[in-house]
Amino acid sequence: MAKNTSPLTSIELFTGAGGLALATHMAGFKHAGLFEWNADACDTLRANAEAKAVPGLHGWKGRVSQGDVSHVAFREFEGVDLVAGGPPCQPFSLGGKHGGMEDRRDMIPQFIRAVRETKPRAFIMENVRGLARKSFATYLEYSKLQLTYPEIIRKSAESWECHLRRLQQHHTSSPRQDGLAYNVLFSEVRNAADYGVPQCRERIFIVGFRSDVNANWAFPAPTHSQERLLHDQWVTGAYWERAGIKRPKIPSNMLRKVEQLSKGNASAQLPWKTIREAVSDLPSPFADRNHRGDVFNHRFQPGAKPYVGHTGSPFDAPSKTLKAGGHGVPGGENMIAFPDGSYRYLTVREAARVQTFPDSWHFKGAWGEAMRQLGNAVPVDLVRVVADSVARTLGQSRTKACTPHTTSTSSKRSRSS
Known part of the structure; x- marks a missing residue:
């Protein structure tokens, strides 16, 4: 046949x-x-x-x-x-x-x-x-x-x-x-x-x-695992080498976990991918426009701040689950928590990277509506x-x-x- x-x-x-x-x-x-x-x-x-x-x-x-x-x-x-x-x-x-x-x-x-x-x-x-x-x-x-x-x-x-x-x-x-x-x-x-x-x-x-x-x-x-990410970050430091930055001090709440990881073999799986790895090659968010050159939907959105239950997603970990919000308003999950203690909202383009949309994919509607589309995706x-x-x-x-x-x-x- x-x-x-x-x-x-x-x-x-x-x-x-x-x-x-x-x-x-x-x-x-x-x-x-x-x-x-x-x-x-x-x-x-x-x-x-x-x-x-x-x-x-x-x-x-x-x-x-x-x-x-x-x-x-x-x-x-x-x-x-x-x-x-x-x-x-x-x-x-x-x-x-x-x-x-x-x-x-x-x-x-x-x-x-x-x-x-x-x-x-x-x-x-x-x-x-x-x-x-x-x-x-x-x-x-x-x-x-x-x-x-x-x-x-x-x-x-x-x-x-x-x-x-x-x-x-x-x-x-x-x-x-x-x-x-x-x-x-x-x-x-x-x-x-x-x-x-x-x-x-x-x-x-x-x-x-x-x-x-x-x-x-x-x-x-x-194909990927958290164990391998933590191993690369805190046992070998390979994660920080790939990022081209100085290896930070091991957080106190990670000491016991790192001790356990160092005694075993590293997972054969790939490490979880972090927000840093997903967005670091993008330029700083645009203050006055949505697009510049071949970078789309990357306007800065002001107003990000942490409070109880609204703590953001750590930069050196995968994002928390992006949410659409009842009225298209992102919650803490849509906010990056940087290692220096600062915060800002993900741009639409960064959120698209977190959802693994191609950079060529444009999102229509105001910021809140575009984030709703991404939170529902x-x-x-x-x-x-x-x-x-x-x-x-x-x-x-x-x-x-x-x-x-x-x-x-x-x-x-x-x-x-």
Whole structure:
């Protein structure tokens, strides 16, 4: 059988400023549609498409759809290889109101609907670590089972608890997979810093492959570690040598840890990446403009100061998790704490570096709105690891496939019984 060389295709829900969409694009997926409701985020996507901020974006501009995804008919995209997205996380965020399954902002059902209507070969769903908390364990199982059997839909007036029981019964008693079904894999909480992102940002991923796809997939292993960073900083001093600065005195609260590290072998993994390493080659923030030369979104934002619960991110460690804030106003996580005791807010460009967006990617909107887009984004480099592995799996499956996927006549109807 000849190898299928046509590009992998995808649609992207809850695209935001484009972190996940960029990662899947770089992994080789051609986007047939990008869906986002926020006007500034849509402006960011269109502007970067028009400017060809990264190769191959010429088709994005006309594919950005602004609006509520609940009004989108996804059936026109049936046959894409991938559905990807990070449904709004406020219902499950540790910093939110924890409404979960009763929260009207829960968009996971819309992601499930997109899978049901498009029947992709695979999907990638990203979300906050709060979804993995014990209090949401039942809802997480419910979401995974709906993604496993997306055509077994919730009946009119049926509670989600009753729907869950029906899905569980089907999962444990059905001798065969009748109709559209997926093999769903769930990642434990993953820290972006463990994959080379200069930010401690914990996320979970739910990845699925259609049952006819010959997939032997597992979440990629971490490549970086905190232990190696601390070893390079306080045992060998290699970190400070790389930075070209004098090695500081070991902090008193690190003495015992350093003693332990010095007795063992250094981790074979790479060291965590720090804010210093991510931003040190940038010029000082601009006082009177957003852009200069090929440096974009780098205006100085005044007013940074520490207080209880607002202590900033140490310069020689990965950033704390960037937050969007209830009104687009950054919290202490969006502020750098320098070794000399001074503080300032990250510029938009520095925050983009922390989220591993390319420097060519421009962010539209005022500073607070741009920071909101970044606080809501997923690190490009973290998702790139996932997207690359999914793309490889789908590519390998293509070469092994003998017949295309078909859905039986009886299963083309959404099954409600």
